[in-house]
Amino acid sequence: MVFKNNKHVVNKLSQLIYVSHTQEDTTLEDILSILKISRYNNSRDNISGLLIYDKEIFLQALEGDRSAVERCYERIIRDARHGAPYIVWQGDLKKRLFPMWSMGYCTPSDLNDDDKKSLLALTNLIAKDVRSVGSDLLISVLVRVFFGGPKVKVICN
Ligand SMILES: Cc1cc2nc3c(=O)[nH]c(=O)nc-3n(C[C@H](O)[C@H](O)[C@H](O)COP(=O)(O)O)c2cc1C
Numbered sequence: 001m002v003f004k005n006n007k008h009v010v011n012k013l014s015q016l017i018y019v020s021h022t023q024e025d026t027t028l029e030d031i032l033s034i035l036k037i038s039r040y041n042n043s044r045d046n047i048s049g050l051l052i053y054d055k056e057i058f059l060q061a062l063e064g065d066r067s068a069v070e071r072c073y074e075r076i077i078r079d080a081r082h083g084a085p086y087i088v089w090q091g092d093l094k095k096r097l098f099p100m101w102s103m104g105y106c107t108p109s110d111l112n113d114d115d116k117k118s119l120l121a122l123t124n125l126i127a128k129d130v131r132s133v134g135s136d137l138l139i140s141v142l143v144r145v146f147f148g149g150p151k152v153k154v155i156c157n
Contacts, residue, residue, distance in 0.1 A: 013093045014066035016073055020058045020085040030081055035105055043102035047072055050097075050104040058082055063096050 031053055042049065047064035060076075062069045077085045098104055 012066045013063065013096065014069050015061060015063040015089070015091060015093045015097070016069050016087060017059070017061045017089040018073070018076075018085050018087045020060075020082040022053065022056060022058060022082055023080075026053075026055075026081065031105070034081065035103055038103040040102075041072065045072065048096050048098045048101050048103075050101060053105070061098065063093055063098065066092075 035051065038051070041047075042062075042064075045064065045068045047062055047068055049060060049062045052059040062072055073087075
């Protein structure tokens with residue numbers, strides 16, 4: 001990241017989307033504490049994104065300077081509050097999908113029917129075998145469908 005006229009200028013805008021398994025005993029307090037540290041760190045690092053939690057899985061989109069996003073993900077994968085993190089999509093972005101959020105949060109019940117179907121399909125797929133041959137492409141298509149429109153409603157605590 002470089003600074004120009006005292007503003008953050010992102011070198012290479014990049015997006016990383018991963019899914020992971022929640023722990024059996026994940027509580028709302030855990031989620032709130034994850035959101036608190038995420039919003040603090042992400043706004044410091046000029047990262048925006050969204051965290052979706054649906055009892056069994058987390059799905060998180062991180063977007064920002066590529067090296068900042070990668071550093072953030074390195075921290076996240078060491079966190080014992082979830083397991084088996086798996087990158088379903090990583091690539092460059094022309095513009096942010098969640099520019100307003102240092103970390104938005106929503107649950108599937110906040111999504112419309114189309115988005116719910118995509119999330120359900122994604123959850124089933126992950127439950128089957130996320131690493132099976134060919135599933136990568138399918139998952140990335142699903143994720144792109146899922147994040148494709150301006151339909152995702154986000155709740156702010
Ligand atoms: C599902 C999940 C999502 C997280 N998302 C972020 C995030 O977007 N940004 C962040 O800084 N930390 C996030 N965290 C918290 C990090 O894992 C870590 O606890 C935090 O960044 C502090 O790291 P540190 O103790 O190495 O400083 C997340 C944790 C979990 C379990």
